[in-house]
Amino acid sequence: xxxxxxxxxxxxxxxxxxxxxxxxSSSVFSSxxxxxxxxxxxxxxxxxxxxxxxxxxxxxxxxxxxxxxxDSSLHITAAQPGDTGLYxxxxxxxxxxxxxxxxxxxxxLTVWP
Amino acid sequence: EPEVxxxxxxxxTQMGQExxxxxxxxxxxxxxxxxxxxxxxxxxxxxxxxNNEISEKSEIFDDQFSVERPDGSNFTLKIRxxxxxDSAMYFCASSEVSAPTPNQPQHFGDGTRLSIL
Numbered sequence: 356x357x358x359x360x361x362x363x364x365x366x367x368x369x370x371x372x373x374x375x376x377x378x379x380s381s382s383v384f385s386s387x388x389x390x391x392x393x394x395x396x397x398x399x400x401x402x403x404x405x406x407x408x409x410x411x412x413x414x415x416x417x418x419x420x421x422x423x424x425x426d427s428s429l430h431i432t433a434a435q436p437g438d439t440g441l442y443x444x445x446x447x448x449x450x451x452x453x454x455x456x457x458x459x460x461x462x463x464l465t466v467w468p
Numbered sequence: 469e470p471e472v473x474x475x476x477x478x479x480x481t482q483m484g485q486e487x488x489x490x491x492x493x494x495x496x497x498x499x500x501x502x503x504x505x506x507x508x509x510x511x512x513x514x515x516x517x518x519n520n521e522i523s524e525k526s527e528i529f530d531d532q533f534s535v536e537r538p539d540g541s542n543f544t545l546k547i548r549x550x551x552x553x554d555s556a557m558y559f560c561a562s563s564e565v566s567a568p569t570p571n572q573p574q575h576f577g578d579g580t581r582l583s584i585l
Contacts, residue, residue: 456574
């Protein structure tokens with residue numbers, strides 16, 4: 356079993372602040388996907404990072420994949436109330452034949468106006 | 469934008485009964501998955517499916533579980549004799565291409581909440 360640990364588990368901040376959430380593992384993954392999940396809905400893909408050291412930007416969100424492809428971070432600049440949600444990271448198992456994803460427990464972000 | 473649809477959104481079933489959860493993957497996708505999420509816990513992989521065969525299954529996916537693609541559009545998960553611990557959100561996902569292409573995304577449905585009484 357490949358474990359992904361996300362931290363912090365909960366994060367509550369004011370609008371306009373910056374934040375970083377982390378996704379760590381002792382395992383190497385083929386890629387790492389970040390999802391956002393709203394209550395009562397399924398995970399919605401935000402980004403996939405593939406190459407060690409890769410950085411991807413999605414508006415105010417910056418995603419980075421660790422050099423060793425074991426960890427990743429999500430940085431949000433100038434957070435807005437619309438960023439509130441559960442952020443999940445999921446690693447793609449290198450040995451999987453058809454794309455088995457291992458999920459972290461998630462970071463519940465609340466941004467107050 | 470095309471999406472994965474799941475029905476029903478909520479299923480309540482007596483323990484020991486059979487339940488079938490239904491999914492319609494995105495139409496040009498060929499690879500299908502079921503995951504589950506017990507309340508307060510991580511999303512967990514159950515099974516992957518391609519070309520009318522199970523490709524991979526987790527230790528959770530025991531003999532009580534089965535999957536089927538009965539026609540060109542539906543993908544189902546059957547639990548033969550439900551247990552209390554089967555209560556969870558069940559998510560279906562699909563992808564256009566699969567691993568080892570690492571950049572391919574899995575698109576998730578909104579889930580079926582299964583409650584076993």
